Amino acid sequence: MKSAGSQPTASPIGENAPRIDARQKVTGAAVFADDIQFGDSLLHARIKRSPHPHALIRKIDTARARALPGVKAVVTGEDFPGHIGLYLQDRYIFCRDRVRYIGDPVAGVAAISEEIAQKALDLIDVD
Amino acid sequence: MALHEIHITINNEPEQVAVPANMTLMRMLREKLALTGTKNGCSAGECGACTVLLNGEPVNSCMVLAVECDGARIVTVEGLASEERLAPVQETILSEGGVQCGFCTPGILISAHALLQRNPNPGEDEIREALVGNLCRCTGYVRIIESVKKAARMQLPAG
Amino acid sequence: MNTHPTLPEFDYLRPRTLAEASEFLSRHPGEARPFMGGTDVLVRMRDGFLTPRFLVDVKGLDGTNELRFDPRAGLTLGAAVCMNRVIASAEVRTHYPLLAEACRSVASYPLRTRATVVGNLCNASPAGDTIGACLVLEGVLHVHGVHGPRQERLGSFFLGPGKTTLEAGDVVTAIHFPLPPKGCAGVYLKLGRNQLSDLSIVGVTALGYPDSTCLSGYRFRLAMASVAPVPLVPVEAERHLASHPITPESLREAAQLAADACSPIDDVRGSARYRRLMVRNLSAMALAQVWNRLTG
Numbered sequence: 001m002k003s004a005g006s007q008p009t010a011s012p013i014g015e016n017a018p019r020i021d022a023r024q025k026v027t028g029a030a031v032f033a034d035d036i037q038f039g040d041s042l043l044h045a046r047i048k049r050s051p052h053p054h055a056l057i058r059k060i061d062t063a064r065a066r067a068l069p070g071v072k073a074v075v076t077g078e079d080f081p082g083h084i085g086l087y088l089q090d091r092y093i094f095c096r097d098r099v100r101y102i103g104d105p106v107a108g109v110a111a112i113s114e115e116i117a118q119k120a121l122d123l124i125d126v127d
Numbered sequence: 128m129a130l131h132e133i134h135i136t137i138n139n140e141p142e143q144v145a146v147p148a149n150m151t152l153m154r155m156l157r158e159k160l161a162l163t164g165t166k167n168g169c170s171a172g173e174c175g176a177c178t179v180l181l182n183g184e185p186v187n188s189c190m191v192l193a194v195e196c197d198g199a200r201i202v203t204v205e206g207l208a209s210e211e212r213l214a215p216v217q218e219t220i221l222s223e224g225g226v227q228c229g230f231c232t233p234g235i236l237i238s239a240h241a242l243l244q245r246n247p248n249p250g251e252d253e254i255r256e257a258l259v260g261n262l263c264r265c266t267g268y269v270r271i272i273e274s275v276k277k278a279a280r281m282q283l284p285a286g
Numbered sequence: 287m288n289t290h291p292t293l294p295e296f297d298y299l300r301p302r303t304l305a306e307a308s309e310f311l312s313r314h315p316g317e318a319r320p321f322m323g324g325t326d327v328l329v330r331m332r333d334g335f336l337t338p339r340f341l342v343d344v345k346g347l348d349g350t351n352e353l354r355f356d357p358r359a360g361l362t363l364g365a366a367v368c369m370n371r372v373i374a375s376a377e378v379r380t381h382y383p384l385l386a387e388a389c390r391s392v393a394s395y396p397l398r399t400r401a402t403v404v405g406n407l408c409n410a411s412p413a414g415d416t417i418g419a420c421l422v423l424e425g426v427l428h429v430h431g432v433h434g435p436r437q438e439r440l441g442s443f444f445l446g447p448g449k450t451t452l453e454a455g456d457v458v459t460a461i462h463f464p465l466p467p468k469g470c471a472g473v474y475l476k477l478g479r480n481q482l483s484d485l486s487i488v489g490v491t492a493l494g495y496p497d498s499t500c501l502s503g504y505r506f507r508l509a510m511a512s513v514a515p516v517p518l519v520p521v522e523a524e525r526h527l528a529s530h531p532i533t534p535e536s537l538r539e540a541a542q543l544a545a546d547a548c549s550p551i552d553d554v555r556g557s558a559r560y561r562r563l564m565v566r567n568l569s570a571m572a573l574a575q576v577w578n579r580l581t582g
Contacts, residue, residue, distance in 0.1 A: 018221055025229030026217040026236060028164020028204035032229075035163035114292060128295045148298035148341070151328075170291045171329050178396050184370070185396040190325055194298050195343060238396060259482040260394020 043072055046117040048107040048124050050099035057097060057106065057126065064123040065109060070116040074124070076107045133197040137162065138206025146193040153177040153188035155196075156203060164204040164233045168262070175261035178234035179203045185241045187260070204233035207240055215278035216240050223274035227265035235261045239275045248279055291332050300343040304430045304457060307344055312432045312455025320344045320457050322366055323400035325393075326409040349428070349459045355381060361463040365404035369416070370395065372403060382463060384472030384493060388419035391476045394483050404458050407440070410450045410516070417444075417517040418491030418509035419474060420461060428460040435459075444516035467505075470495035471579035475568045476511075479555060486512045487556040488564040490544075492572035494580050502532040504580060506540075506573065513548035513561050520547035523569070532577055541569035 024030040062074045077096035083089040095106050107124050111117040130145040137160065144159050153170075156162040156179070165188060168176030172190040179188045180202035207214040213221070216239045226232050235258060242249055242257040249257065254275045255268075263271065301307040311318050318340035321327040330336040344350065350366035355377035363372065369389040372378050378386050385403075392398055392406070392415045406414045407427070420440055427438040432455040443450050452458070472493035478484035489511030497505035506527040510518040523543040530536040550561035 016222070019224075019226060021229070022221045022226045025226050025232050026204075026213065026221050027208055028162075028233050030229055031163070032166070034167065035157075037161055037163075115295075118292075129297065131298065147295075149293035149295055151293065154292070170332060172325055172393070172397050175394065175396060181399070184399045186399045187396050190323075190328055190397070190400055192298065192324070192328075192341075195345075241395075256482065257395050260396050 043110045043112060044114045044117045045108060045110045046114070046121050047105045048109070048121045048126065050095070050102060050104040050106055052099055053102050055099050057095060057099065059125075059127040060107060061125040061127075062107065064125070065120040068111075068116060068120050068123060070112040071109060071120045072112065073110040074107065074120065131194040131197075133194060135193075135196050135199055135201060137201045138203060144193070148192065148194055150193045151189050152179070152181070152186075152191040152193050152196055152201070155193035156188065156201075162203050162205055166230055166233060168230070168234075173260075173262075174231075175234040175238065176231055178237045178261060180237055180241060183241075183244075185238050202237070204236050207236060214240060215281045216243065216275060219274040219277040219281065220271065223270050223277060225266060225271040225274040231261055231263040231265075235263065235271055239271075239278070242275070243279055243282060247282060249275070251276070293328065293331055294334075294337055296331075296338055297340050298343065299340060301347070304347050304459065307342060307347060307457050308430055308432050308455045310340075311342060311457070314340055315454035318342055318454075322350075322402045322405040323368065325397055325401045326405065326411070344457050347457065347459065352460070353378075358465075359462075360465045362460050363403060363463070364460045365402060365458050367402060369398040369401045369403060373398070381466060382419075382423060384474060384491070385416070385419045385423060385463075387472075388416045388474045388491070391415045391474060391482075391486075391489075404461055407443070407461065408450060408452065408458055410444050410446075410448050412447055412514055412517055413485045413489070413512040414517060415474070415476065415486060415489060415511065418489060418511055419472070420463075421509040421517060421519060422472065422491055422493040422507040423463050423466060425461045425463050427458050428462060429456050429458050431456045437462075441519070446515050467493075467495035467497070469580070471576050473572050473575050475572045477564055477568060485555065488512055488550075488561050488568055490565065490568040490572045492569070492576045494573075494576040496580070497528075500528045501530060502527070504532060504577075506576070508544060508569065508572075510544065510548060510565060510569075512555075513550040513565055515549070518548060520544040520569075522547060527573075534574075537573045537577065538570055540573060541566045544569040 060076050065074050077092055077094035080093040085091050095104050106126055109117045109120040111120055128147045130147055132145050135142050146155055156165050165179055166176040168174035170189045172187040177188040178185050182200050216236050220226055238258055238261050254272050319338040320342045322345055345366040350364040352364045353367050353375055354362045372389045373386045403416045406416045425440055429436050429438055470493055475490045476486045477488045478486055491509040493507045494504050508520050508523055523540040526540045526543055545562050545566035548562055548565050550558040552558050
């Protein structure tokens with residue numbers, strides 16, 4: 001959309017330039033993160049989080065979750081003994097002996113659908 | 128859960144889909160038909176990102192069960208443009224700067240398109256009322272409302 | 287936190303007759319629930335407040351889709367008629383504008399394509415925007431139960447938040463409004479956190495009409511949303527208006543009586559104290575507006 005009477009070397013200042021991706025967005029073609037199609041082999045993960053602000057983990061029983069059809073993996077802190085962290089490596093990926101805030105991750109499930117992953121979470125018994 | 132076989136017309140294409148009872152129209156469009164133009168913003172009927180036309184009227188597709196749509200006609204944002212050109216609201220929202228991140232845009236377009244179908248010459252208050260269910264975090268709405276006004280002018284017969 | 291909240295599992299069925307619907311619902315008490323637009327039911331299911339095993343789609347059953355005005359009998363509003371249709375109806379706008387006004391205050395246009403007045407009533411949230419209009423316009427529910435059709439008055443219909451006198455097997459097919467009182471004027475004032483579309487912090491419905499049995503020659507009906515466990519009719523305020531001449535003072539006194547009748551709670555939208563004050567202010571405003579229209 002050039003202004004009337006513009007020369008071939010006209011400045012872009014003052015131009016009404018549409019956003020480079022606007023056309024894709026108005027046609028619904030733009031791909032946002034959740035729109036990416038992965039096909040049937042995509043697994044869905046859910047994390048089981050602590051409802052307690054500070055508590056000891058005595059036992060985690062994942063047997064019933066593992067047995068649920070469609071569940072491909074169940075992990076807990078036992079599977080990841082190492083520390084991680086950005087400036088100081090002082091945290092676990094999943095809690096190992098205690099939880100330190102409401103929402104602290106305790107276990108994770110990967111399954112073939114969101115519903116199965118959610119159901120599997122409920123089958124994990126955390127004492 | 129049992130699957131229900133439904134026949135549904137989407138953007139003028141007849142489709143036959145097997146859906147569980149608890150699948151919303153929104154999820155069916157996005158997950159079964161890969162029509163991801165319709166967005167999931169809240170899953171609660173409040174944000175309007177999932178707005179589609181159901182038998183000509185805009186609905187929050189997250190509030191409609193797919194199984195209720197047997198025999199229905201659906202239009203999504205992908206169906207607003209014809210082969211040759213964009214719908215007026217699509218053209219104007221593009222040219223008037225009404226698109227930033229673009230997440231609300233499909234829902235806005237459907238609501239605006241439906242407004243102009245039922246009220247070809249809306250005033251500003253009417254535009255605002257028609258779009259109140261489509262939330263936008265980026266634009267501040269002014270550019271969107273201007274683009275709907277411009278689309279209305281485009282569509283009105285000249286003279 | 288679940289970023290993709292999905293509905294729990296359930297079975298969906300769509301009975302073809304009222305008898306079939308009632309029979310199924312009564313055979314599965316507590317686990318089968320009827321639904322119309324689903325704009326309340328689906329949200330509550332997603333949030334875990336409702337876990338029906340069966341959702342029974344009662345749209346399209348006999349009488350549920352009609353919107354009919356009879357100049358001698360009044361308005362029959364089928365249970366499946368969406369709010370947008372109510373708002374667009376010339377007969378509703380002419381004879382029951384308060385009902386259209388109440389519907390317009392609900393959510394947004396796309397939501398109102400699904401939402402229904404009867405659904406709003408059966409959901410029995412004290413915040414229901416159309417409930418006040420239905421109360422002051424003296425709507426009567428037509429219910430189809432296992433023993434056949436019956437009618438229910440709204441005055442005794444609401445028992446608590448989300449609770450009504452409906453029983454397993456009941457399907458509301460319509461709400462019927464008698465002819466409105468001649469010369470009536472009504473208003474619905476809704477206080478929300480935004481200009482349009484939110485649930486009300488406080489909602490005041492006021493209807494006034496000429497009535498020679500009242501001292502002032504006018505009778506008022508009031509209803510309050512979001513300030514009690516049920517949609518509230520402040521009878522003391524109504525009585526005060528019926529037995530006193532209408533002056534700015536008596537309107538203010540009535541507004542105070544309405545505020546006194548409320549038992550609001552603190553919630554995310556407002557505190558109880560704020561609500562009580564707003565009931566007083568909004569009632570005064572609503573009554574003044576109605577009075578001006580009646581006498582102006």
